[in-house]
Amino acid sequence: MPLGSVLFAFAVGALICLATGANPIDAYSGLLCGGTGLGCTQGENSALQISNTIVFFIPLVTTGIAVALPFRAGLFNIGAEGQLLAGSVACTVIGIKFNSLPAPILLPMVLLGGMAAGALWGGIAGVLKATVGAHEVVTTIMLNYAAQWLVRFLIIGGPLQLAEGTSKSQPIGAGAHLATLLPADNSIIIFDLPASVFRVHWGLLIALVAAGIGIMNIMLVSVTERTKEIGIRKSIGARSRDILRQFLTEAVFISEAGGIIGIILGVIGGDLLAMWLQADLIFPFGWALAGLIVCSGIGIGSSRC
Numbered sequence: 507m508p509l510g511s512v513l514f515a516f517a518v519g520a521l522i523c524l525a526t527g528a529n530p531i532d533a534y535s536g537l538l539c540g541g542t543g544l545g546c547t548q549g550e551n552s553a554l555q556i557s558n559t560i561v562f563f564i565p566l567v568t569t570g571i572a573v574a575l576p577f578r579a580g581l582f583n584i585g586a587e588g589q590l591l592a593g594s595v596a597c598t599v600i601g602i603k604f605n606s607l608p609a610p611i612l613l614p615m616v617l618l619g620g621m622a623a624g625a626l627w628g629g630i631a632g633v634l635k636a637t638v639g640a641h642e643v644v645t646t647i648m649l650n651y652a653a654q655w656l657v658r659f660l661i662i663g664g665p666l667q668l669a670e671g672t673s674k675s676q677p678i679g680a681g682a683h684l685a686t687l688l689p690a691d692n693s694i695i696i697f698d699l700p701a702s703v704f705r706v707h708w709g710l711l712i713a714l715v716a717a718g719i720g721i722m723n724i725m726l727v728s729v730t731e732r733t734k735e736i737g738i739r740k741s742i743g744a745r746s747r748d749i750l751r752q753f754l755t756e757a758v759f760i761s762e763a764g765g766i767i768g769i770i771l772g773v774i775g776g777d778l779l780a781m782w783l784q785a786d787l788i789f790p791f792g793w794a795l796a797g798l799i800v801c802s803g804i805g806i807g808s809s810r811c
Contacts, residue, residue: 573586587650589628592624592627605678613684630645684709
């Protein structure tokens with residue numbers, strides 16, 4: 507069903523393109539190029555496209571966690587956008603007001619302030635649900651718009667506006683910026699472009715760590731639910747080996763899927779690095795096979811824990 511939904515969405519998108527006089531092939535090839543750096547036909551730099559995708563991917567990961575964790579607890583947090591904006595406002599205010607502080611002090615202040623502001627903004631819906639029974643779907647959606655208008659007020663004629671006639675805030679202190687993974691040096695050429703144009707920063711690591719912690723918590727909830735499932739299945743006559751076989755199959759499949767994704771990402775990263783170093787492109791079949799074997803072992807071992 508999910509695959510069918512995706513194909514249906516692409517088909518509807520193609521019909522809309524045709525109805526508006528556009529070429530759906532050009533539209534989807536542009537989407538593929540801009541998102542993955544593949545199939546670029548108009549001179550776009552593939553590495554730059556991937557870099558930009560990763561930059562946009564970082565806040566999507568953190569907001570995705572803000573939706574997934576409450577959902578596992580039976581709450582529908584539709585206000586991740588508003589919470590992100592509230593955190594961004596707090597980061598900006600701290601970064602502006604304390605712009606002279608050094609990075610070891612200012613950067614933690616900005617990060618912690620942003621997290622606290624996002625949590626407090628989400629807490630408004632929690633307080634309303636606990637006190638007057640307001641449903642979180644309604645309140646979190648409404649808070650999204652409140653956050654959007656708050657940002658608009660602050661940067662358009664408000665206290666954070668850079669200058670009259672502009673719609674952006676004053677610059678934050680240099681110490682509030684997360685460092686980029688590549689040096690911001692125009693004299694260093696990487697993938698035929700100055701290194702400074704690649705904006706991927708250390709927020710990627712923060713997002714991945716946060717995602718790992720979020721997934722771990724979700725899996726702990728899943729383990730509790732599976733324990734109940736085992737009891738129900740045994741009560742209706744399932745044997746231990748039947749349950750073990752099911753868990754073994756699921757664990758190996760998930761581990762192999764993760765291994766395949768890792769191989770694909772590793773090959774892409776290795777090929778990009780080889781292109782940069784002007785080395786030969788190779789596919790390490792031996793290491794790929796070893797990785798899949800290790801993933802199978804991890805899946806078998808985890809299924810028996």
